[in-house]
Amino acid sequence: MGDEVSDRTVRGSRNEETRRRNLSLVLSAVHAGGELTRSDLTRLSGLNRSTVGALVGDLVSAGLVVEAEPRATHQAGRPSPVVRPSSDVVAVSVNPDVAGVVCAVVGLGGEVRLRETILTPEHLTPEDTALLTKDFLEKVSKEFPSTTRVVGVGVAIPGIVDEQRNTVREAPHLKWRDVPLVSLIEEEVTLPVRMANDATLGVMAESMFGAGAGFDDVVYLNGSVSGLGGGVVSGGHLVKGVRGFGAELGHILINPQGAVCACGRLGCLETEVNIQRIWAVSGEGQVGIDDLDHLYAQRASAALNTELDRQADALAAGIASLLNIFAPARVILGGHVGALFEARSDRIHEGVTAQALAPVGEEASLVRNVLRERMVPIGSAQLAFGPLLADPVNTSLFEWGSRAAVAN
Amino acid sequence: MGDEVSDRTVRGSRNEETRRRNLSLVLSAVHAGGELTRSDLTRLSGLNRSTVGALVGDLVSAGLVVEAEPRATHQAGRPSPVVRPSSDVVAVSVNPDVAGVVCAVVGLGGEVRLRETILTPEHLTPEDTALLTKDFLEKVSKEFPSTTRVVGVGVAIPGIVDEQRNTVREAPHLKWRDVPLVSLIEEEVTLPVRMANDATLGVMAESMFGAGAGFDDVVYLNGSVSGLGGGVVSGGHLVKGVRGFGAELGHILINPQGAVCACGRLGCLETEVNIQRIWAVSGEGQVGIDDLDHLYAQRASAALNTELDRQADALAAGIASLLNIFAPARVILGGHVGALFEARSDRIHEGVTAQALAPVGEEASLVRNVLRERMVPIGSAQLAFGPLLADPVNTSLFEWGSRAAVAN
DNA sequence: TTGGGTTTGTTGTGGGATTCAGCATACCGA
DNA sequence: TCGGTATGCTGAATCCCACAACAAACCCAA
Incomplete structure (x- = not known):
């Protein structure tokens, strides 16, 4: 996902375009994979040894990657030098x-x-x-x-x-x-x-280096003090919408009888799954997002438990809708939504399974984000x-x- | 949108890949554009005249396109032959x-x-x-x-x-x-x-040859007797999800107090915007989808009017959620949803504008599908x-x- | 009717990118 | 120490496109 530097006027491929694409492929692989040998790159790209050699050579002279001594491996054959991103x-x-x-x-x-x-x-x-x-x-x-x-x-x-x-x-x-x-x-x-x-x-990061690595279809939901944000990768492409306005996953309708949202309408996912409403019943003031795990792990008050159940149900309903729309391989939950998921994992799983279309639900797994701060x-x-x-x-x-x- | 014939193992570009891409570009342009001159293709692709000539030549020998006499134009310069898809x-x-x-x-x-x-x-x-x-x-x-x-x-x-x-x-x-x-x-x-x-x-067709032509972000909603289906093009790519299970837009939650859906949950968009419920109040039996326009244009019963208003509101709520998710340039409505849109256009527009996030709503236009049967x-x-x-x-x-x- | 201006088709040359084959290199194991 | 194996390296061959020069076909005006 090199972020689609597309200049919208569909253009034909010249010969140097091939070179650009291959350099991009190699650099992206090294960027995402950390350390790869040249022979890894050869297998990965399907290109010829000599071509990969030339590509890596170009990237080295551009100062973008460095070649290091081969790792000690126990395989027969000439060792292949390790290619790493330049630390510069x-x-x-x-x-x-x-x-x-x-x-x-x-x-x-x-x-x-x-x-x-x-x-x-x-x-x-x-x-x-x-x-x-x-x-x-x-x-x-x-x-x-x-x-x-x-x-x-x-x-x-x-x-x-x-x-x-x-x-x-x-x-x-x-x-x-x-x-x-x-x-x-x-x-x-x-x-x-x-x-x-x-x-x-966030979804770019998680789908490249985190819980979504290796998947082409990922939905990310993040709860912060400022609301519920989201990001989606579908078919390996970021869902952006016109002018990048899309993926406002916090503003899908969950309950027309729900609370008033900052956006003006009633019962957005953001109003139903919401840290302020946790604060309101927790009796501990404005607990930071990083401290929610601790709060939830304590023996919570009845009021907090009820609120957590309610938010878990709302979250499950929201996730089910998103599953039906995107059929992702992974749903990644971050911020206070991640903490909520950790605290009410079974309830959320059950709610999602009950509400999502069967084939879609079977393919998706819910996970908490891993990259955190x-x-x-x-x-x-x-x-x-x-x-x-x-x-x-x-x-x-x-x-x-x-x-x-x-x-x- | 050539339907992404991706073989998932990311491959490097060889030289013949360039040729393949350019042939694909030219053939796709002729497929989508109907009739283009060779000089049109040259401008469109940014390739050299001679290259376009060679590409078209290849396509002609493959029997995929035909070159015809130049159209009568009133411009100076040598006329450029017209390239059309082969009718064979x-x-x-x-x-x-x-x-x-x-x-x-x-x-x-x-x-x-x-x-x-x-x-x-x-x-x-x-x-x-x-x-x-x-x-x-x-x-x-x-x-x-x-x-x-x-x-x-x-x-x-x-x-x-x-x-x-x-x-x-x-x-x-x-x-x-x-x-x-x-x-x-x-x-x-x-x-x-x-x-x-x-x-x-449907969305592939409409975004290629119909109401979505020229837009990279299109949401399509179709109402049929079998339910509410959907399709989405985002950033020029079809939203498919894992194994193609995605884009079930009929199954987003609209009202947890709503009717039971075939999928098991309550209040999916499909249960709220639904031709069976029109039939139930119309007093005319199972009116075909193509006859709905006629039905709605007649002086309708109070019951039907009420139902149409209710469905229009539900549809507006659903569209608003979809706008917030996809921020499309166009929302295309087909089947009985298209007829509903035609009958309650103002009400739906108002509902959508009120409920969608402002920036997102400003960019999107609602239209009925044009390709029909x-x-x-x-x-x-x-x-x-x-x-x-x-x-x-x-x-x-x-x-x-x-x-x-x-x-x- | 003719000639200049303009746009496009056509052809041959040149440069860029990859593949391929052959050889060199560096490791393993016996 | 030697065969086996995998990989790096080099030069020739192939494919593709750009470019330049020329030819062709149109317009317009004299």
């Missing part, structure tokens, strides 16, 4: 929230090399975000080798992002609306900036890596702070 | 229903050349379907020139199809279950047979044409009745 190539992840920004540096290959939460005294503004990103870049650039090169910045937004106009269309939790955040950041950091919805990036950084890094993975040798990399393109 | 290349469409089979012959380019409903005295069985298909083939083969070549048979099923095992998993209306229909037909007709859900094929034939033909469009010169074509492969 990184992406920057930015994830604004109400009280601050989570910034991270992620290496090619998906390793989160550094992750930092920068708090603001007041409610975070878009301008703050741009400035904090700049500060972060200046600071971390000193902590990384001078050979480090950055591919760009990926921004994850808890809200609706217009991927065409590169604006935040609506982020109720942040209280942002029609904010040209990409331009704001690009003015400060002179790096290419891309932006998408956080749950969309690394998910958003990895997802937004994936967004930034997209162009590089799609066209390895023609995508520019940048040194920290300066926009001087490094030779390919 | 056809696909066969088979669509079983309770009381019989609808068979059709569809030419490359999407023209329905012949369409016939074959009724059976009793409830149709899978074996009947295979035999009737054979009879149909034998009969029509005499009505077409001997130069005609068939690419294969596409079967549209009102039910859940296992595209991996090539079986009908569940077709409640037909009362079929786990039927290996593809094998049954292939035993009779010695042609390649492919099968899919009818609504899935040609939709299923075109869709299933598209299924049969898939391999040919994906790899024009290496796909075998067959003469009527015999499996002797015709030279490419």
